[in-house]
Amino acid sequence: DAKTTQPNSMESNEEEPVHLPCNHSTISGTDYIHWYRQLPSQGPEYVIHGLTSNVNNRMASLAIAEDRKSSTLILHRATLRDAAVYYCILRGGGSNYKLTFGKGTLLTVNP
């Protein structure tokens, strides 16, 4: 499975933007980049996904580098409720479309 690299932890202040980086230098041309997050004591939840172009939804934005070897999840205004572990996952046919979770980035949001 294609691997991703994320920082173990990041910290942000409430109502400020947060940029969560992810490196995936071995991404294949057909792999989608997915982001999930896991709030304390809950199951993971979907955040956003993309292939080549930047993507926006009500939760976040996903900025994908031109060479696709890295991406950044952007939370435009962090709230306390955004404190969670964020997982960057590559998903494609080569891995039978599995979600293979790493350790993710623990985001702490300070009031």
Next chain:
Amino acid sequence: EAGVAQSPRYKIIEKRQSVAFWCNPISGHATLYWYQQILGQGPKLLIQFQNNGVVDDSQLPKDRFSAERLKGVDSTLKIQPAKLEDSAVYLCASSLESRDTDTQYFGPGTRLTVL
């Protein structure tokens, strides 16, 4: 829309005992997944069903773990006998299909403690 339901939420057993977890996926979702999440790690896929057939069970410890999905809806995951290292949260998830763009919806999980 109702989410993925799991029960029980918590279970404490002694090693060598048996335990079973139940999952009810979102209505109409053909694909069902069981994950194991050990403290401090990301979830690890144990088994994936497409309707009532197994698609991937490559990481399921088949000597002690078993799972079934009767009639392509509900699913049960069983551990027999349990070991200390099975202490974890067991997550069930479902999706409409199994493609690179499908969203997986997760249940709240069952926290298993093996003493």
